[in-house]
Amino acid sequence: MAPTPSSSSKLSQTHMRTPQSKQRLNFSSTRNNPQHPNSIAAKENPPGEHPVEVIGRIRNYPGDQKDKNPIPFLHINPDNNTLRVRADIGYRDFSLDGVSSSEEEDLDAFYKKFIESRINGVKMGAKCTVMMYGPTGSGKSHTMFGCPKQPGIVYRSLKGILGEHGEDENGGERLGVGTFVQVTVLEIYNEEIYDLLSTNGGGGGFGFGWPKGGNGSKAKLEVMGKKVKNANFISGNEAGKISKEIQKVEKRRIVKSTLCNERSSRSHCMIILDVPTVGGRLMLVDMAGSENIDQAGQVGFEAKMQTAKINQGNIALKRVVESIANGDSHVPFRDSKLTMLLQDSFEDDQSKILMILCASPDPKEIHKTVCTLEYGAKAKCIVRGPHTPTKDKNEDSSSAALLGSRLAAMDQFIHKLQMENKLREKERNEAHKELLKKKEEAAALRALVEGKGTSGATEEEINAKVNEQALILKLELEKKLDKCRRMAEELVEMERRRMEERILQQQEEVEMLRRRLQEIEFELCCSRDGRNAVENEAKELDSGSSNFAKRLIGIYGDEIPGMVKSMDLDMGDPEPVMHDSSGIHPDGFAPQFGPKTGLSTVYEEEEIEEDEEQKENEEDEVVEKLIIEEKRVCSSEIVNDLRPKQSDSDTASSRLLRIQNIFTLCGNQRELTQQISTETPTKPMAETIDHYWSEVKSLDKENSPPGLIAACLNKKETPYNDFADAQIEVYVKWEASKEIPGKFITTLKVVKDATLADLRKLIEIYLAADNQAFTFLLLGPVGSY
Ligand SMILES: Nc1ncnc2c1ncn2[C@@H]1O[C@H](COP(=O)(O)OP(=O)(O)OP(=O)(O)O)[C@@H](O)[C@H]1O
Incomplete structure (x- = not known):
């Protein structure tokens, strides 16, 4: 912690002596007062000077009180130096060095009128003490520190010494390169001195009356002689920065609400502003309110004691002033900390004191105002006596001490400047290096840009290249597309x-099958009609496949005995004709034929009257439609048994009869099948079931015959035996639609419970055309044909 210039120098502490400490100030007694024209001193010695100047400052009415008191009791006389206090019984004039009303002169005007000249003196090395004296609420702090709109004396003085931006206020030449100030801020409270610039709290806090949000406890300082020891200070040459610091610490002052002032300063505040380069010193003192204990309205012993202690400084100062003014041999400077610190201000003949007496215009405050003015008038009367040789001798030693102090402060400041200079030098070097680096980068970039500019192609060239590349790519793409197309x-x-090869192959196969069919038919004919017939058939077969169909008609054209000629019973088709057991068709068309092996399904041609060419074509179609499968042969006896009796033309009764016959037939067949199916199904049988299964799978289940589907589905889960048990074989002959003419014969396996509708569905599946219409011609047990 750096000491204040005055306290840091041991020299100043030990050798500095108040020049006039051993010499009484001449006071204004008539006898000794040199100002008095009749005084002896005036005759013998040159007139002494007034070390204390007194200015009256009347604050404006607080709030709306002005309206309530239209007639002011304070009146400034036209000479501007006399203040008249009016009372009911008369008036009293107080002669001062100046009077100012804050209503007429704001702080700026007041500063310029009464303070500025003294600050200029400090700049030149003079010493000046400005102290605010007056009762609480009279505007002391306001005048000293001001408000945000109007800076007070403290900030204006700083600006006056250092200038706005480190230059002097008038914008002229600075006072040498080393013009700077050192500022110490002290607070005297309860007869203790605290360092407001200190934040470490070495001296402990008060615990009473601290402002809210204070920066913690403050350091307590000791007084050595007339100076404080180890006080912190702010040094610098920028008024703005220092002002900000002072603003901060000023808020740390102890304030308290009193009857007189809501935010009453309960302490004396002393701002010591040294200008080491010239030895100037400015002491700004904002004193606590000068009211007495009762006026302060404090209650309680402790509070009263505090008020008393606060007033101790005021009272001591009052006594000092009176003592000096009276020419007493002893001036009680040491009665209070305040007067100890102000001793130099009174005794140093180069020091001037400006006492600003603050007064309120409120008539209620008249008593305090009069007291204050009386006090000021007394202080104004202090006259510093002429120098004596002894004093000169003392002055010399004092001057030496002062010089030593100044030199120490200068050394300190120079050291500080050197450090700052080094720091700035370092920053400058770093900035220079950074600049060089950036320059190099910029040069490299420039070179890059220039290089690109010379070697690079123009925009048109780049565009042309891009277009060229795009064209190449397009051509390649087209080539690839062509290739793909060709491949496809x-x-x-x-x-x-x-596919053509496969068709040819299939055609060959069909041809092969056709031939095989012819052979079978040939064999069949041979077995039935004997050799001649066989020869005839062979001849017919040789003559073309159309004869095959013709022969089939010959063979199967008649209704098979025991078969039902059905006209789709379910759909109201023409009624099928049932054969009698003799196997004779009602039309006399159906011939008898015995058990036989052969086709399960054949296509019957009805008309073979067309010319040869047409016949050949049709034959080809017929051959293609042939479906050959192995067929089991059933005995004709069964058919005979199952065959219904001869039907008559009575439609209704014959229809009923036929239906009954069908179910009888189916029932007989079921019995037969049950007998047969006790054996394991043969492979063809299994294949047939599989065939139906695959057919059914492709069906739309919703529209499929329930019995058939059920059978087929069950077949999946049940073994062949069970499935065979559930089925019977039925011989079916039907006629397809007119679009696809022809008759079909086949044996079909149906489930035992199957209906004609199921059978119809089965045939539809067989035809692989759901929408294809057809008509039942015959229906009967297997082997009945
Ligand atoms: N000239 C003025 N113009 C405007 N307001 C003023 C003026 N003088 C004082 N005031 C206001 O009056 C109130 C009391 O003033 P101030 O605190 O300066 O009194 P004080 O003499 O310092 O009192 P204390 O001794 O109790 O600290 C403050 O709010 C202050 O702003």
């Missing part, structure tokens, strides 16, 4: 050829 065409062609 080749593939299609290949596939087409393969």
Whole structure:
């Protein structure tokens, strides 16, 4: 912690002596007062000077009180130096060095009128003490510190010494390169001195009356002689920065609400502003309110004691002033900390004191105002006596001490400047290096840009290149597309050829089958009609496949005995005709034929009257439609048994009869099948079931015959035996639609409970055309044909 210039120097502490400490100030007694024209001193000695100047400052009415008191009791006389206090019984004039009303002169005007000249003196090395004296609420702090709109004397003085931006206020030449100030801020409270710039709290706090949000406890300082020891200070040459610091610490002052002032300063505040380069010193003292204990309205012993202690400084100062003014041999400077610190201000003949007496215009405050003015008038009367040789001798030693102090402060400041200079030098070097680096980077970038500019292509060239590349890519793409197209065409062609080959192959197979069929038919004819017939058939077969169909008609054209000729009973088709057990068709069409092996399904041609060419074509179609499968042969006896009796033309009764016959037939067949199916189903049988299963799978289940589907589905879960048990074989002959003419014969397996509708569905599946209409012609047990 750096000491204040005055306290840091041991020299100043030990050797500094108040020049006039051993010499009484001449006071204004008539006898000794040199100002008095009749005084002896005036005759013998040159007139002494007044070390204390007194200015009256009348604050404006607080709030709306002005309206309530239209007639002011304080009146400034035209000479501007006399203040008249009016009372009911008369008036009293107080002669001062100046009077100012804050209503007429704001702080700026007041500063310029009464303070500025003294600050200029400090700048030149003079010493000046400005102290605010007056009762609480009279505007002391306001005048000293001001308000945000109007800076007080403290800040204006700083600006006056250092200038706005480190230059002097008038914007002229600075007072040498080393013009700076050192500022110490002290607070005297309860007869203790505290360092408001200290934040470490070495001296402990008060615990009473601290302002809210204070920066913690303050350091307590000791007084050595007439100076404080180890006080912190702010040094610098920028008024703004220092002002900000003072503003901060000023808030740390102890304030308290009193009857007289809501935020009453309960302490004396002393701002010591040294200008080491010239030895100037400005002491700004904002004194606590000068009211007495009762006026302060404090209650309680402790509070009263505090008020008493606060007043101790005021009372001591009052006594000092009176003592000096009276020419007493002893001036009680040491009665209070305040007067100890102000001793130099009174005794140093180069020091001037400006006492600002603050007064309120409120008539209620008249008593305090009069007291204050009386006090000021006394202080104004202090006259500093002429110098004596002894004093000169003392002055010399004092001057030496002062010089030593100044030199120490200068050394300190120079050291500080050197450090700052080094720091700035370092920053400058770093900035310079950074600048060089940036320059290099900029040069490199420039070179890059320039290089690109010379070697690079123009925009048109770049565009042309891009277009060229795009064209190449497009051509390549088109080539690839062509290739793909060709490949696809080749593939299609290949596939087409393969399909053609397959068709040819299938045609060959069909041809082979046709031939095989012819052989079978031939064998069949041989077995039935004998050799001649066989020869005839062979001849017919040789003559073309159309004869095959013709022969089939010959063979199967008649209704098979025991078969039902059905006209789709469910759909109201023409009624089927039932054969009698003799196997004779009602039309006399159906011939008898015995058990036989052969086709389960054949296509019957009805008309073979067309010309040869047409016949050949139709034969080809018929051959293609042939479905050959192995067929089990049933005995004709069964058919005979199952065959219904000869039907008559009575439609209703014959229909009922026929239906009954069908179910009888189916029932008989079921019995037969049950007998047969005790054996394990043969492979063809299993294949047939599989065939139906695959057919049924492709069906739309909702529209499928329930019995059949059930059977087929059950077949999946049940073994063949069970499935065979559940089925019977039925011989069915039907006629397809007119679009696809022809008759079909086949044996079908149906479930035992199947209805004609189921059978119809089965045939639809068989035809693989759901929408294809057809008509039942015959229905009967297997082997009945
Ligand atoms: N000239 C003025 N113009 C405007 N307001 C003023 C003026 N003088 C004082 N005041 C206001 O009056 C109130 C009391 O003033 P101030 O605190 O300066 O009195 P004080 O003499 O310092 O009192 P204390 O001794 O109790 O600290 C403050 O709110 C202050 O702003």
